[in-house]
Amino acid sequence: MLASKRILLIIGGGIAAFKSLDLIRRMRERGAVVTPVLTRAAEEFVTPLSVSALAAQKVYRDLFDLTDEAEMGHIELSRSADLIVVAPATADLMAKMAGGHANDLASTLLLATDTPVLMAPSMNVRMWLHPATQRNLAQLTADGVGCVGPGEGDMACGEYGPGRMAEVPEIIAAAEGMLADGPLKGRHVLVTSGPTHEPIDPVRYIANRSSGAQGTAIARALLAAGAQVTFVTGPADAARPMGAQVIEVETAQQMRDAALGALPADAAVFAAAVADWHVVGAGDSKIKKDGDRLPVLEFAENPDILAEVSQMGAGRPGLVVGFAAETDDVIANATAKRLRKGCDWIVANDVSPDTGIMGGAENAVTLISEEGEEAWARMGKDAVAARLVARLAEALG
Known part of the structure; x- marks a missing residue:
């Protein structure tokens, strides 16, 4: 998918710049022509000579280079x-991208372009979580800038958390997705997936058997159709979709905040099996056995993410899809849920234990909309995802 594509690679000044060398090599293996741009800070981590050698292209570095401007202007x-x-x-x-600054070659190129942009954030965990960075991320997402990562792990600075640059295969997959000429090219779709874990104490939690497999399959199908995907997932077993912006959460409240933070979007697919309740006053210490009495847990309702997004008015995605995992009166309960929540579609499925659907490889769903019910035969979750995405693309036009 990268064959003969022209990639302008802007390398920022962070320790993760060393990954850009492998990124160049992998892109060229797929037939891409890679033109590198180095910021001044990037030259502290990788040399122009090594970048140029791997790219087999001239490296651009200076906004006010007379020769470069004569041969090919930055515009x-x-x-x-x-x-x-x-x-x-x-x-x-x-920050420069979000604020429209243009005080060096990289920021000027980004401001002067009408070409799609994909960024792979990389920074210290506290810098990533800082409200200013999160505001900038929201602005860039709203501006249509694609994002892959960051991942979570050990930092070069010795800290642990989100902020690690996505791995090279993930960046490649995201680039291929943005260049795909599918029916959803240029569209942003939010997908929630997996279970949520609601803590009782530091070692116990309330959860469900959702594997996250259906949500991952939907995200992959969306990427294959050319969509930009923000994937908000609870602690699921399923692999994360390469090429999506993945946001890891644990609780329903965290999922709600991440989902709202990912808007605006053209469509939203709420495939997560969100816990309905959380424990009030979850303890900071492990609850110990007491021979005289059992512990008493007080519950409170979790935020209703599907209803909140479906009924939000301004900023509502053009198409909102919910899931209804039921064990009894599946169609009646799912139909009532669609009306109660205010979403456009509900994907209903029977998750009774004897079906093997929750946590399994197959699904049997009924798509419920204002037009009525449409039962689909039992099939693999990838096939369900492909069919749902095809219908979504048709609806979005």
């Missing part, structure tokens, strides 16, 4: 590419 450089990839996208680069 033309930014617009001649099929895709601009910013990896690593540092906190500073993201």
